[in-house]
Structure formats: structure tokens, C-alpha cells
Amino acid sequence: MLQGTGSNTQREALRQQALIEIALLDTPPEREFDALAKLAQRMLGTGMSSITLIDPERQWFKARCGPLAAETPRAQAFCPVVFETEAPLIVADAKLDRRFEASPFVTGAPNIRYYAGVPVRVRRADGDTITIGTLCVLDERPREPMAADLEVLTELACLAEALIEARAVALRAAENAEERRVAVEGLERERRQFKQAERMADMGSYRYDIEKQSTSWSDGVFAIHELPVSGGVPTGEIMNFFPETDRALFRAAVERVLDTGEPFEMDADFVTAKGNARRVRCSCEIELAKGKPVALVGLIQDITERHGLEERLRHRARTDDLTQLANRAEFHRVLDARLREARASDVDVAVLLIDLDGFKGVNDRLGHAAGDDVLRRVAERLRASSYTGCLPARLGGDEFAILAPAACDGARLSAIVQRLLHDLEIIVDGQSQIARVTGTIGLAWSREAGQDRDVLLRHADAALYAAKRAQKGTAQSYSVQVGQATAQGRRVSASKLAPK
Structure with missing residues (x-):
């Protein structure tokens, strides 16, 4: 624990008094605080998180996720530094930080390497705010600090403070009710x-x-x-x-x-x-x-x-960061909903899987920045008005998917595929080198897959790899009758793309 005199000692006394006044120490778990700690852990992708209160000798966790004890000594811990300085703290790698390299929490369980924490404050009767604890995330692996980590934690700390304030208000109201009884x-x-x-x-x-x-x-x-x-x-x-x-x-x-x-x-x-x-x-x-x-x-x-925060969090959870297309989880969520509708009304749903040809060469020869630019260009083209009604998504790496519009017939799907094969041809010019990227497409229909998502995606994947074997930069549709993908060239007919 950091030692101090004068104003530091007085400030510590004020913090401890505020902690006593909110009467939160050693209280049973509460769902709202637990949910907040879990939200911080999920949003920042760490192995541990906690809402921590600091008394003179220990740090006690009102809520915790991961392999954390219910309480630990205050000495050589991370959260007391935030508590004492009343300022955010990020430690990228605790083993490389003089303040914490010898801490038992770093050299032994829970083996903390990364830490990010922000103060949790309460407002006193005189209007001053005082720190009573922290909201933090921790991980067993070091990581590069990001300003967004503290921004997210600060927003979540506001919610923690609101929960504590509501609880304090409730406590005061109960005391007043006992005194008055009128x-x-x-x-x-x-x-x-x-x-x-x-x-x-x-x-x-x-x-x-x-x-x-x-x-x-x-x-x-x-x-x-x-x-x-x-x-x-x-x-x-x-x-x-x-x-x-x-x-x-x-x-x-x-x-x-x-x-x-x-x-x-x-x-x-x-x-x-x-x-x-x-x-x-x-x-x-x-x-x-x-x-x-x-x-x-x-x-x-x-x-x-x-x-607004919930909408931003929801958008972040459903969106691929690089391309701003739907991510794999969002694509699966929408596809599952469409398949439920298809089972109820006996309609067909078409899915297209896209793999970029030559993309690895762009990364190897021109660098990952050029590769990222290709992915963004692909995403921009998939958002074009010619694909209105489609749901484009990036499933990962250079793999994309499109959920065709509802009630899409073979003729319209043929036009979509023809347009895609054209739009996915991208010329990359950089570092005095030119690279060409194309897209190979595998198509499958939900009726042939028994309206089952996993089977449908396997069918589309089989069609995709059959197309690659035949000729990259082409499209193929899966055929249940022959039990394999049937080859289709660049000019795909409406009859061949229609469900069998």
C-alpha cells in the first residue's frame, strides 16, 4: 500500500468514511453488480473482471468474474493504486512493470499480466466526489493498451456508480421511514x-x-x-x-x-x-x-x-470491425430467423459463400495494409444498391457470405451472382507491383438442406470448393440429386441456379 502524509492521509480517511457510509462491504452478491462485471469482461475480452472496494487492509470484490478470490490483501495489488490516485490505470504487462513485477498476484495465482481499471466514485453530501473502489478487467496474458478499454470501463463505471447511489438512496429512505413512521x-x-x-x-x-x-x-x-x-x-x-x-x-x-x-x-x-x-x-x-x-x-x-450505449454495444457485437459488415454471429442469427420462417411457410432460402482468390498473395507481396484495403473494397461493393435485400457478412479472413433476399427466384439470383463475379474482380496496385483478386462462389438452397443451417452451410462450402477445383473466379450451385456440387462457369444460368 502506498504511504502518504498530510492531504493524502486526509483523503484516505474521507474515502474510508465514504465506504462506510454506503454500507456495501461484505454484502451478499447482487445480480446487477454481477451482470456489470460480466459485461465488462465480455466487452473487453479478458479472463477476469471485478467491482472492487478497498478498505484499510484488503480489497474486497462486490462482483467478480474469473479465478479471483473473494478478497485479497491490499498490499501489492493493482486496484489500490487506482483507489489511492483516483485515476485510471492500464498495465500492459505486469511482469515488465516495476510496481507489480514482484506482486504475488503476478508471480502466482491468478497470474495477472494485463490490468485496466477505473475509479468508482460516490457523491458526498457536500457535493464532492470520492473514490470508494474500482471497476477493472484483468488477464493472464499481456496485451497492447487501447484508449477504448478505458472509455468502455469509464462508461460502465458510471452504471456501477448509479447502482451504488440507488442503493445508498434506498438505505437512507429506509432509515428515514423508521424515524418518522408518519x-x-x-x-x-x-x-x-x-x-x-x-x-x-x-x-x-x-x-x-x-x-x-x-x-x-x-x-x-x-x-x-x-x-x-x-x-x-x-x-x-x-x-x-x-x-x-x-x-x-x-x-x-x-x-x-x-x-x-x-x-x-x-x-x-x-x-x-x-x-x-x-x-x-x-x-x-x-x-x-x-x-x-x-x-x-x-x-x-x-x-x-x-x-445509445446498448445500441453501440449491440452494433459492435454484431459487426465485423474492419469491414463494418455483419459478422459471423450476426449472419447466423439472421439466417436462423429466415430458416424458421422458411420452415413455417415452406419457402426456399439461398446462401452464397465467397472466397477471395489471390488474397494471400496480396498480403504476402504488398503487405497486410493492402490486404485490409481489399477487404474494405469488397465490403463496399457488397453494400452496393444492386444487392438491395441481401445480407452480406464477413465470416472471417477472406471468407464472405451473402444471404439472398426473401423470395429470390433463380433469375434474380443468377443476376446477383453474375454481378458478384464482376464486382469481386479487384486490381491492387502498390509498391510497383500489381495483384489481381477474384471471388469464387458456392451456392446452396435451404430446401435441399432440410432447412438446417449447418447442413445448408456445408452444402454451400462444398459447392465453393468444387468451383475452386474447376476454375477460380466462377460460381457453382450444390445439387442434392447427384450428391455433390455441379460445376457452373462464369456465366451462370437462372435455371442452373434455381433450387433442384
């Missing part, structure tokens, strides 16, 4: 609202009085609508903040609440009074008095940033 009905309403707020990181609450047909908002709801509190609730215009589709869904959900008494939550698009687009989460439930419904109460939360 207004049973009011406390019951606040308890329900607070429970929802704890789950949704409270942004604002509303209450609709059924008898008076009047609505009241908290200040947070006015802020989400970008309306002044002094102007009052715009009762006649409330639903106009939602687009028509979401407006109808919201109204139907409220009607179900009134009919069944079951609460609901829904996410919706939203446009503020100033015309700003937002994404919000709405909840609603019935407030009872003497067993009768008297009001609708709920929360509305601005989740625009969270929604």
Missing part, C-alpha cells in the same frame, strides 16, 4: 415509487388522480419534458410528447392496468417540448385506498444515453 398511505405510495426508482435510477415521478382527473409531476419529470415547473402539467398535451405508435401502446398499457391491476413498464421514443429526441422508460401501477383504485402512480426516466 402518514401510512403517503409512505405506502412513496415506498412503491421509491422501489421503482431504486430499480430504474429515479429520474422523476408522476401521479394521476382518477377521481379529479388531474396529474402531478415531480421536478424530474418537468426536466425530462424540458418544461418549466412554473408552467404546470400540460394535461391536454401529455401524450403528444410520444410518437403515434408509442402513444397508442402507452394508452393500451394504461387501460390494461385499470382493467387488471397489473403494473407495467415500457420504453418509448419521446420528443421534448424543445424538439429534442429522447428515449424514456415509463412505469405505471395503481394506488389503492381502502381497497379501491384512487390513482395511477409511476416513474419516467430518461434512458437516452443508456439506450
Whole structure:
């Protein structure tokens, strides 16, 4: 543990006091924190991750993934450095870092080589933020540090801080409830609202009085609508903040609440009074008095940033980084969905596998940068308007795939293949050398594969390699009747490409 005097000692005392106040140490596992640690591990592709709290003698893991103990001594650990400096830390290779090369966590289990961690902070009553722990990822192998690692961890740390703040708010509310014990009905309403707020990181609450047909908002709801509190609730215009589709869904959900008494939550698009687009989460439930419904109460939360993060994460998980085409997992996901539809309606689905000829020579003679440029050029051509309705994907290396449009007949597929064979001819000129890349295509239909994804891809792969044996830069279609791929040259007919 780093030693310090004066202001450092005072700061350490403040951090320890803040840690005591949130009462999170030595608490049981909680699903939200565990999910956050797993998300960090998955996003950064490391073997370990943790949400760590630091007390005077130890580091204790509120959530952990990988071969980490429940707690370890603070001395010679990584997270205490982030805790004490209150700044992010990346260690590319701990065995080459003087601070950690002799650490027992490096020389022995869990054999840490790579570490990236950011502070997790809480806000104190005086408005100051203080570090109480870290969100970090670790790995048994060294790796090149990337700025994006800290950016992702910083965004996820914001979520961890929101979870801790919601938990702290819940703790304070419970203490206040014990002290006051007043207004049973009011406390019951606040308890329900607070429970929802704890789950949704409270942004604002509303209450609709059924008898008076009047609505009241908290200040947070006015802020989400970008309306002044002094102007009052715009009762006649409330639903106009939602687009028509979401407006109808919201109204139907409220009607179900009134009919069944079951609460609901829904996410919706939203446009503020100033015309700003937002994404919000709405909840609603019935407030009872003497067993009768008297009001609708709920929360509305601005989740625009969270929604954007989720969309970015979803896009990243489904997209090949180099070409920005769908990756293998996304291609399989869409293909599986199309095959389910095909099984239900007895239609045929066509898949084309593409292998680039001469690509290895580009890498060997002109370098990997030239090879990457070829892959990007291929991707750009596969996104052309002539392939509208197709789903192009990069499966890995120089292997691509295309899922043909729904209800694609042999004539249209023939045109697509002819166009592909032309578009996949690429001339690469660099370093006073010229290289030529072409594409060989294997085609298969889902009916011949029994609407089974693995069989369908095996058929297309067999057709692809048969085409390569016959002549590179050509296309072939798999034939079930003869039990092998049948050769087709560069000019492929509609009848030959149609399913047998």
C-alpha cells in the first residue's frame, strides 16, 4: 500500500468514511453488480473482471468474474493504486512493470499480466466526489493498451456508480421511514415509487388522480419534458410528447392496468417540448385506498444515453470491425430467423459463400495494409444498391457470405451472382507491383438442406470448393440429386441456379 502524509492521509480517511457510509462491504452478491462485471469482461475480452472496494487492509470484490478470490490483501495489488490516485490505470504487462513485477498476484495465482481499471466514485453530501473502489478487467496474458478499454470501463463505471447511489438512496429512505413512521398511505405510495426508482435510477415521478382527473409531476419529470415547473402539467398535451405508435401502446398499457391491476413498464421514443429526441422508460401501477383504485402512480426516466450505449454495444457485437459488415454471429442469427420462417411457410432460402482468390498473395507481396484495403473494397461493393435485400457478412479472413433476399427466384439470383463475379474482380496496385483478386462462389438452397443451417452451410462450402477445383473466379450451385456440387462457369444460368 502506498504511504502518504498530510492531504493524502486526509483523503484516505474521507474515502474510508465514504465506504462506510454506503454500507456495501461484505454484502451478499447482487445480480446487477454481477451482470456489470460480466459485461465488462465480455466487452473487453479478458479472463477476469471485478467491482472492487478497498478498505484499510484488503480489497474486497462486490462482483467478480474469473479465478479471483473473494478478497485479497491490499498490499501489492493493482486496484489500490487506482483507489489511492483516483485515476485510471492500464498495465500492459505486469511482469515488465516495476510496481507489480514482484506482486504475488503476478508471480502466482491468478497470474495477472494485463490490468485496466477505473475509479468508482460516490457523491458526498457536500457535493464532492470520492473514490470508494474500482471497476477493472484483468488477464493472464499481456496485451497492447487501447484508449477504448478505458472509455468502455469509464462508461460502465458510471452504471456501477448509479447502482451504488440507488442503493445508498434506498438505505437512507429506509432509515428515514423508521424515524418518522408518519402518514401510512403517503409512505405506502412513496415506498412503491421509491422501489421503482431504486430499480430504474429515479429520474422523476408522476401521479394521476382518477377521481379529479388531474396529474402531478415531480421536478424530474418537468426536466425530462424540458418544461418549466412554473408552467404546470400540460394535461391536454401529455401524450403528444410520444410518437403515434408509442402513444397508442402507452394508452393500451394504461387501460390494461385499470382493467387488471397489473403494473407495467415500457420504453418509448419521446420528443421534448424543445424538439429534442429522447428515449424514456415509463412505469405505471395503481394506488389503492381502502381497497379501491384512487390513482395511477409511476416513474419516467430518461434512458437516452443508456439506450445509445446498448445500441453501440449491440452494433459492435454484431459487426465485423474492419469491414463494418455483419459478422459471423450476426449472419447466423439472421439466417436462423429466415430458416424458421422458411420452415413455417415452406419457402426456399439461398446462401452464397465467397472466397477471395489471390488474397494471400496480396498480403504476402504488398503487405497486410493492402490486404485490409481489399477487404474494405469488397465490403463496399457488397453494400452496393444492386444487392438491395441481401445480407452480406464477413465470416472471417477472406471468407464472405451473402444471404439472398426473401423470395429470390433463380433469375434474380443468377443476376446477383453474375454481378458478384464482376464486382469481386479487384486490381491492387502498390509498391510497383500489381495483384489481381477474384471471388469464387458456392451456392446452396435451404430446401435441399432440410432447412438446417449447418447442413445448408456445408452444402454451400462444398459447392465453393468444387468451383475452386474447376476454375477460380466462377460460381457453382450444390445439387442434392447427384450428391455433390455441379460445376457452373462464369456465366451462370437462372435455371442452373434455381433450387433442384
